[in-house]
Amino acid sequence: MTAFLPPLPASPDRKRLRRQLRQRRRSLSPAAQRKASRALVRQLMRYFSQSRARHIGLYLPNDGEIDPRAFIIEARRRRQTVYLPVLHPILGNRLWFYRLDPTTRLKPNRFGIPEPAARNAPRRAPWALDAVLMPLVGFDRQGGRLGMGGGFYDRTFAFKRREAARPPALIGLAHDSQQVEKLPVESWDVPMDAVITPARQVACDVGGIRERQEPGRLFIGHFRLGEKRQGRLRRRTLN
Ligand SMILES: Nc1nc2c(c(=O)[nH]1)N(C=O)[C@@H](CNc1ccc(C(=O)N[C@@H](CCC(=O)O)C(=O)O)cc1)CN2
Ligand SMILES: Nc1ncnc2c1ncn2[C@@H]1O[C@H](COP(=O)(O)OP(=O)(O)OP(=O)(O)O)[C@@H](O)[C@H]1O
Numbered sequence: 450m451t452a453f454l455p456p457l458p459a460s461p462d463r464k465r466l467r468r469q470l471r472q473r474r475r476s477l478s479p480a481a482q483r484k485a486s487r488a489l490v491r492q493l494m495r496y497f498s499q500s501r502a503r504h505i506g507l508y509l510p511n512d513g514e515i516d517p518r519a520f521i522i523e524a525r526r527r528r529q530t531v532y533l534p535v536l537h538p539i540l541g542n543r544l545w546f547y548r549l550d551p552t553t554r555l556k557p558n559r560f561g562i563p564e565p566a567a568r569n570a571p572r573r574a575p576w577a578l579d580a581v582l583m584p585l586v587g588f589d590r591q592g593g594r595l596g597m598g599g600g601f602y603d604r605t606f607a608f609k610r611r612e613a614a615r616p617p618a619l620i621g622l623a624h625d626s627q628q629v630e631k632l633p634v635e636s637w638d639v640p641m642d643a644v645i646t647p648a649r650q651v652a653c654d655v656g657g658i659r660e661r662q663e664p665g666r667l668f669i670g671h672f673r674l675g676e677k678r679q680g681r682l683r684r685r686t687l688n
Contacts, residue, residue, distance in 0.1 A: 463633065467598060470587045473626055474513035485624055486516040488647030493520045493582075496620070496643070496650055497527070502579035506532045506546045506617065509555075511562045512597075514584040515622050515647070521549065532573055534601070535564045544605040546581075547572045575605045578617040583641070585623040592641045592653030593632035594621055606639045618642040625649075 477485070497505075505524055510516040524531050532546035536558050547553070547565035555563035575581075583602050587595035596602055606619060621644045628646075644651040 463595065463598075466629065466632075467586050467595060470595065470627055470629070471512060474515075474586075474624055477513060477624065477626075482513075482516060485647045486519060489515055489517065489622060489645065490519045490523065492645050492647065492650055493517065494523055496645060497524070497529075497580075500580070502529060502618070504530050504532065504573055504578045504580075506534065506575075506578050506581035508534060508582065508584050509563055510584070511560070515624050517582055517622055520582075532578065533564055535572070536601075538568070542599050542601050542604050544575065544601050545572055546575060546578060575617070576608060576615075580616075580618040580620060581606070582645075583619060583621050585621040585627055585644070587627050587629050587632060588621055588623055588641070588644050589629050589632045590651075591631070591634075592644070592651075593634060594638065594641055595629075595632055600637065603637050603639050607637070609639050610637075613640060613642075620645055622646070 507517050507520065508514070509518065521531050531549050533549045533553075534544040535547050537543040537545050548571040549565065553570065554566045556566040558564045581602075583594070584596070585594055586597060594602075602619075606617075609615065609619065619639065619641045621641045623644065623646050625646045625648050641653050643653055
């Protein structure tokens, strides 16, 4: 499992926090990254095992982000279709989602992240996806999210602020070491439905994460790999 680092204190300085957390995820060794990715994919398979989600957005890892690529094969096996974010050519800092299949040609976008090259390839509007796996720079117990700072996901899924229960389910993916005590909430933040890390799944609920106390430790409705699932958390969008 990924090494657990002490949580960073809450900081009003998002930029500084972003820099520290990006440095933290980049400093993981290739072996630690591979191990984290394998554990993450096991968690994703559990998360989606009961789900009827058909159209799932994910990302290609960049800058030390946890790698969800092995999930693509598992998703296809279950007849789910996967999509990658593409920077919208006209609408500033918004994402559109293009289908990823074995023949999709990729080319680097302006950040150097590969994205589907053909603009006329099959794509899906953000609101027509069932679930989106989002890369995180940081997250907290309340479902707060820190991204790369472009506001891409916030703008693209702003419609979820008015109606949190509608699809897609927004699921943040991160290394465990990217959790912080508390992130400052901004007016444009779109709450996540869940956070999945190599060690746990955290279901966020409207009004914050549902908390549960277990011996010696405050858990927030999370399940460790191999641990018996106790109780059921409400899944609002999936299933
Ligand atoms: N893997 C992945 N894909 C993604 C995102 C992401 O965070 N991760 N995005 C999530 O939004 C969108 C792209 N947004 C991004 C925003 C900033 C940077 C970035 O590296 N910024 C550099 C400055 C680069 C420059 O301006 O030339 C930096 O901050 O160091 C990367 C992606 C869509 N695709
Ligand atoms: N719905 C929106 N409409 C207009 N501007 C927005 C919206 N959402 C976010 N922004 C702007 O985007 C900028 C970046 O936001 P923030 O720092 O929260 O990004 P982030 O969540 O870390 O990045 P990302 O969503 O790309 O992963 C902010 O300056 C904010 O004003």
